[in-house]
Amino acid sequence: MTTLLYERLQDAFREFGWTRIPEVVDHHAEEAAKHNISYLEFLDKLLQEELLSKRERFIRMKTRVAHLPFHKKLDQFDFSFQPSIDERRIRELAALRFLAHRENLIFLGPPGVGKTHLAVAIALEAIKQRYTVYFTTAHELVETLQQAHQNNTIRQKIKVFTKPNLLIIDEIGYRKMEDAAAHFFFQIVSERYETGSIILTSNKSYGAWGEIFGDAVLATAILDRLLHHSTTINIKGESYRIKEKKKAGFFRPEGSEDKPE
Template identity: 85%
Template sequence: MIGLQERLEDAFHQFGWTRIPEVLHHHAEEASKHNISYLEFLDKLLQEELAAKWDRYIRTRTRLANLPFHKTLDQFDFRFQPSIDERRIRDLATLRFIEHQENLIFLGPPGVGKTHLAVALALEAIKQRYTVYFTTAHDLVQTLQQADQNHTIKQKIRMYTKPRLLIIDEIGYRKMDEPAAHFFFQIISERYETGSIILTSNKSYGSWGEIFGDSILATAILDRLLHHSTTINIKGESYRIKEKKKAGFFRPEGHEEHPKE
C-alpha cells in the first residue's frame, strides 16, 4: 500500500508543484505548534507555491527577453541626470504606451542612461506579462544578414515582430548598408500600430539619413516610428565618466603634475 508521503509526492509531481514539498513539513510543524486552522495552513502552502511560480515566470521571461543586464528604475540616479523628468518616466512605467501600440525613443550621448531606462521599462513590462525582446542594432543587422544568406529571413523578421515590446539599442553607432537598412525598415513597418518599440540612439533625427545611407528611407522609418511615439532627450554627463572621476582617473582642469627634478 502506498504511504501518505508517497501519495503526496506523487500529487505534487502531477500538479507540477515544487515549492510546497520543500516547505510542507515546516508549515505542518508551525500549524501544530500554533494551532493554525486547516484553511490557513492550506493558504500558506498555496501562497508559497504561487510565489515560487511567479518567480520562475519572471526569471524565464527575463532570460528569453535577452536583456543585457538587470537594472530597475529605482536604481536609476535621476539626480545625476536633471534633464530627465522622473515623473514622466514613472508615468511611462505604467506601460500605457504598450497597450496603445506606441513607441518610446531615448536620444542622447553615450553613457547617460538610455539603455538602463530601456531595460528598466522592459522589466516592468515582463512583470505585467508582456512579451519582450532586446537586441542591439548591430546584432539585429548581423542576425538578419545571416538569415538572408540562409534563406530564413521571413522567420527571423517574424521573431522581431512577434513580441509586444521590442527594444533596439544603440541605433547610430554603426552605419547600415542598403540590405540591412531595408530589413530594418521592414521590421518597423510590420510593427507599425501593432506592437511597441523602445529605441535608443546617440544621433539626432536629422542624422538618421547617414545611419541608413538613404535620407528617403530614413524619413520613411521615422514617419512610422514617430507617428505614435514619445521622445526623451537626455542631456548630461556619462555615468561611466562620472565613475572614473570618482576613482581618480580624471584630474581637475588646470591641475598638472610637476615632473620630478
C-alpha cells in the first residue's frame, strides 16, 4: 500500500468516524492477499469489525449512563438456591417482550434473595437490545425529588425518570415516603403508564404499600397503574448474603456452641 493511498484511507476513516477499521485494515489486507479473498468479502470483514466495535461502544456508554449498581448477568444467578423462582419464566422475561409492550415487572421478597440481581440482569439484556435504562433506589429517588422540589427543578428531574424505555426502582419499602415525594412518585408512575416499563423491587407485599406511601388511597392509585399491565415475581427463600456468611463460618446451628473440654 502506497503512502499516499494509506493517508487517503486514514483521512476517510476519520471522516466517517471509524475507529476499528484503521486498527485492522492492514491485517485483513494481508489475509485477503494471502487467501485470495474477494473484494466484497474483504469489505464485509472490515465493516463487520467496525459494526461490532460500534455496538460494544454503545453498550458501554448506555451501561454507564444507566447507573447500574453492579453488572451481573442472568447466567450468574443461582436458581438452584431459590427454588421458588421459575427459571424458565425469568428467561422469558429476559427476552424483553414485556418491555416491547411497555409492561411492568415487580419482584417481591425479603432482603437478599436476588431481586436486584434479576433486575440488573434484565437491564443488561435491555441495553444490549438498544433500549435506554435508568436505575435508582427508592431512597435515592426520594432524595432527588425532594431536592429538585426545593430547587424548583422538579419538572426537569421528573423527565429524567420518565424518558428512559426502562426505569428500575430498587428497594421500595425500606422507608416511608413523605407526602410530597409520594405524590411525585405517583406522577412518575402515571406519566410512564403505557408509555414505558418499570422494574420495581420491594420487600413489602402490596397490602403494606399504604404504609410506604402514608396514604392508602394514593397507594391504591399507584398500584392500579403499576399492576394493570404487569408481571409479579414472588421470591421466597434464604438470603444469599446469609448463605455466604454461613459458608464463611459466621453462623452456627443452634446448640452448636463450643463447649469447654
